[in-house]
Amino acid sequence: MIADVIKGFIILFVVFVPLERLFPLHQQKTFRREWATDATYYLTGFFIGRAGTVICIALAVLLADGTANSELQKWVSSQPIAWQFVEAMVIADVGYYLGHRLMHTVPWLWQFHTIHHSIEEMDWLAAVRVHPVDQLFTKLLQMIPLYWLGFSAQTFALFVLFSAAIAFCIHANTHLTLGPFKWVVATPEFHHWHHANQPGVRNKNLAAQLPLMDFLFGTLYMPPGQRPIRYGIPYSIPTNYFKQLMVPFERLATRHRRKRPMTSTQPLQKKPIYLRPVPLLLCLVLVGSATGGVGYAKAKNYSIKSMVYTFVAGFSTPKITTAELEQGKVKSVVVVDVRDAEEYAADHIGDSISVPLTEIKTGEGVEKIKRLANTDSSRVQSQPTIVLYCQSGPRSIEAYQILKDKGLNLVVLSGGIKAWRETVPQSKDMAILSRISSSTKLIPTIAHEKR
Ligand SMILES: [Zn+2]
Ligand SMILES: [Zn+2]
Structure with a gap:
């Protein structure tokens, strides 16, 4: 730098x-x-x-x-x-x-x-x-x-x-x-x-x-x-x-x-x-947006504390961009979607596996991801790279923080599916993933895990 x-x-x-x-x-x-x-x-x-x-x-x-x-x-x-x-x-x-x-x-x-x-x-x-x-x-x-x-x-x-x-x-x-x-x-x-x-x-x-x-x-x-x-x-x-x-x-x-x-x-x-009302208006907009933000966070059960925590944790989280994934910077990839099931149903990246953050928090999701990694490593004889993604980043960072000491090879997709969709349409997902995915033999296992 x-x-x-x-x-x-x-x-x-x-x-x-x-x-x-x-x-x-x-x-x-x-x-x-x-x-x-x-x-x-x-x-x-x-x-x-x-x-x-x-x-x-x-x-x-x-x-x-x-x-x-x-x-x-x-x-x-x-x-x-x-x-x-x-x-x-x-x-x-x-x-x-x-x-x-x-x-x-x-x-x-x-x-x-x-x-x-x-x-x-x-x-x-x-x-x-x-x-x-x-x-x-x-x-x-x-x-x-x-x-x-x-x-x-x-x-x-x-x-x-x-x-x-x-x-x-x-x-x-x-x-x-x-x-x-x-x-x-x-x-x-x-x-x-x-x-x-x-x-x-x-x-x-x-x-x-x-x-x-x-x-x-x-x-x-x-x-x-x-x-x-x-x-x-x-x-x-x-x-x-x-x-x-x-x-x-x-x-x-x-x-x-x-x-x-x-x-x-x-x-x-x-x-x-x-011009006299301008500073006042500006303050109102700022206060209004902040209040709206806090209200929304409460309604969605996001705590401000966890948002700040995620922000700080973001610095120590390894990330990969859409372009780097496309270029094959990591191989042997298993893509995991940590958003809610409904969000996954609406749109997800290729054959990614849905493991919601809520499940990861209870421990159930951790076991699921570990199983995926182990099944895969037994086939390809090396640890796969688990790529975590959410809508725009914060939830995958939180998931990473929970999973980081579990002996897995993890990386977070920078900007989440939002950044991915800016350059990759749904129709091209599989073309990219098939080049970098862990093993074609794994697909039946993944399909099973998805359910
Ligand atoms: Zn100047
Ligand atoms: Zn000046």
């Missing part, structure tokens, strides 16, 4: 440094002030970003499981990728805009966001100077609606790649622009004004990708023929990475000790009247 991080950094360096040298906006050194600090943000941000994504998924699973409409999700993911991508961009940017606006207007959030604005010499690397709290907050508002609506995995991958690329572009120190398209997609011209430290230019251009958001919310600012002269905030903060991470906490603690209200250094502009 470290190699990937460094490779990514080298690619960005090779792309952006010549671009900034050939078409600069401001004359500045490549290794400008605090370059090393921002390089550190790049290295650590990669891991924080990953952790953030995991947290987003966990929260989304919690919310989506309870409140999402599976018909709507099916419809969303069945659209052409290009159309899904455009929708995802708009929806994520509404989330980002609101989160970013809150970062600028809620004083304690501004303390975290101030780190990103402390940069005084803009270039591509400035994109990564983001406090982890800031990163998590905006990522949540961007990603949860996408998970909730059920966009396909390919759309997600495209969106993540595109939004990362655009983040580096809009910070770059270049005078290049996109002509009339600068009103469609964010450019350096658009985002540099967001970082301007000049009177009269505050809290402008808050969107991540689409200037349209700022147009709609009344914060768009791109005066023709002008570019910002100065960037940053009106006070200085430490240049050291670790000290910067501590700045928001220190400032919040100082405010607490002095018992006086903290003020954001960027004065709050008067909000248009139609």
Whole structure:
């Protein structure tokens, strides 16, 4: 993974440094002030970003499981990728805009966001100077609606790649622009004004990708023929990475000790009247979704404790993706469906065997799976790989945790049958499974076990 991080950094360096040298906006050194600090943000941000994504998924699973409409999700993911991508961009940017606006207007959030604005010499690397709290907050508002609506995995991958690329572009120190398209997609011209430290230019251009958001919310600012002269905030903060991470906490603690209200250094502009209910609405949506999620969990007899447990256990569970299974990464496979019998009856992968999690919990299912593995190993003279799957992941992780010390060779299908069905139609199940299944002789045994 470290190699990937460094490779990514080298690619960005090779792309952006010549671009900034050939078409600069401001004359500045490549290794400008605090370059090393921002390089550190790049290295650590990669891991924080990953952790953030995991947290987003966990929260989304919690919310989506309870409140999402599976018909709507099916419809969303069945659209052409290009159309899904455009929708995802708009929806994520509404989330980002609101989160970013809150970062600028809620004083304690501004303390975290101030780190990103402390940069005084803009270039591509400035994109990564983001406090982890800031990163998590905006990522949540961007990603949860996408998970909730059920966009396909390919759309997600495209969106993540595109939004990362655009983040580096809009910070770059270049005078290049996109002509009339600068009103469609964010450019350096658009985002540099967001970082301007000049009177009269505050809290402008808050969107991540689409200037349209700022147009709609009344914060768009791109005066023709002008570019910002100065960037940053009106006070200085430490240049050291670790000290910067501590700045928001220190400032919040100082405010607490002095018992006086903290003020954001960027004065709050008067909000248009139609924006006043936005934070309230946002809170209502969040609280509503959370309540819905908890209610659903209760109705389905899922406990929040077990959901959190499953989430944590997910880190130590060996997983395999649909693509890896298709490529035959594991051979001699026995596929086990741990969902309820009704879910199995509605749809299941090929000749997988139904052993519901409820049975595994009582011990009966454990014996069944052990028997399957033993019958099989006596035929093929090696332990088969038991592939566990459920709807989207949590239940198979729970099943794995129960089965892991029973001397079995286990792996969990990442994303469950939901991920599998995104690429494999029912008619192709058997073609794939027959290539990797344990033994054809086993089929009568499996058929028997199914009943
Ligand atoms: Zn900002
Ligand atoms: Zn920025």
